[in-house]
Amino acid sequence: GAGVSQSPRYKVAKRGQDVALRCDPISGHVSLFWYQQALGQGPEFLTYFQNEAQLDKSGLPSDRFFAERPEGSVSTLKIQRTQQEDSAVYLCASSLVVRGRSYEQYFGPGTRLTVT
């Protein structure tokens, strides 16, 4: 079946603009995760969902970042009033949950955000 998809793949935003990044997980995957990856670094956890419930948002760097998954499938990460330090690759991953336990994560191709 299809893997995790993300759109857009590339986004250039002027400082102060709002952006919305979309993630479409693997069908049937209950858990969905967002990560931010700066060049040369490992992915940094932002937030995660089980179905539509956002169980942890401790990694969101500021209140300009907001994520939602209203129907428990597609998720959107929104960044308001973008700043240059928001420039990074935003990765989405999904995983199965079996008896309350989530397993391996599978990543989408990422969205490269550049704020000018």
Added chain:
Amino acid sequence: QKEVEQNSGPLSVPEGAIASLNCTYSDRGSQSFFWYRQYSGKSPELIMSIYSNGDKEDGRFTAQLNKASQYVSLLIRDSQPSDSATYLCAVKTSYDKVIFGPGTSLSVIP
């Protein structure tokens, strides 16, 4: 102390040698451990998962886990130039969050 640490790279090995990648983690309650490979400009790709102490082998890859020492490693036998990539260690913590290490860059020299 960072939650997941990896030995700093870059690590260079000759073709055909064994590459050894190491990772330590801080949360003693962690139960699930993963190794991902990431090529430049691409997203992470799952190589191995390990949940129990001991070794787990898959082709040329062997993951080793020692929960008492809070240590997980990845061995790559018969290293090939196509194995040149960044290897990310990921740990699912007791509060159900997956934390990644900074990655180790591996270069296999032909």
